[in-house]
Amino acid sequence: MELIFVVCLVSQPDRCSVERPSFQEPFVNVIACSRTGVFRAAEWAEQHPKYTVRRWKCEPRQV
Secondary structure, three states, X not given: OEEEEEEEEOOOOOOEXXXXXXXXXXXXXXXXXXXXXXXXXXXXXXXXXXXXXXXXXXXXXXX
């Protein structure tokens, strides 16, 4: 599973992109991803203050 964010620039909210951050601890299943997704999104936003996380979701990892 991977966590996917839709992020937008704070200064230009209509400029958005998709981010697929990698984490040291991979998600075993969708439940594990869903439980920590909001916390990971908050951490990511804190580390990237020019962006805001508009949405996030868990999807199977693409190989």
